[in-house]
Amino acid sequence: MSTEATPTPATRYVAVTFDCPDPYELARFYGAALDLPVAYSTDDFVLLGRNGAPGLGFSRLAEYQRPTWPDPTQEKRAHIELGVDDLDATQARLLALGATEPPAQPQPDRWRVLLDPAGHPFCINTGV
Incomplete structure (x- = not known):
């Protein structure tokens, strides 16, 4: 049995994501409120963020x-x-x-x- 400690893998806080019916509408609101640009988007997801700092995500949920x-x-x-x-x-x-x-x-x-x-x-x- 080895006594060497297993290194802890790096974990970073990247974003909090909110479910919503329209990710673009919610991203527009929070982007304007917090002066955050769109960092990434698809048809069903938008991530706001800047310079690798934690961001806000918005995910389309059909049954929201x-x-x-x-x-x-x-x-x-x-x-x-x-x-x-x-x-x-x-x-x-x-x-x-x-x-x-x-x-x-x-x-x-x-x-x-x-x-x-x-x-x-x-x-x-x-x-x-």
Whole structure:
């Protein structure tokens, strides 16, 4: 039996991918919101990213069902937290880009919950 340690293979965080009905629509929204270019795309997938940094992916899912947050009927699976300097100004910009505002706002003075064009909740905050 050998006592030599097996080297751990390198693992890198590359992207988080969101299921959606239209990857190009969601990539347009997040690309504009985060100033990220398209790094790769196919008919059913778009990856946003820059210079080898972690990116955001959007994958077409034919049977996609919008999350109904805060109603638990169709739960969200994940969400993004975005740090911002000005909640009001950033919220107005994201709404103009196509986000919507759900009725529930747990702590609107500290963070805001918005919904992207595919219905995924995401938060903007001034620091956690």
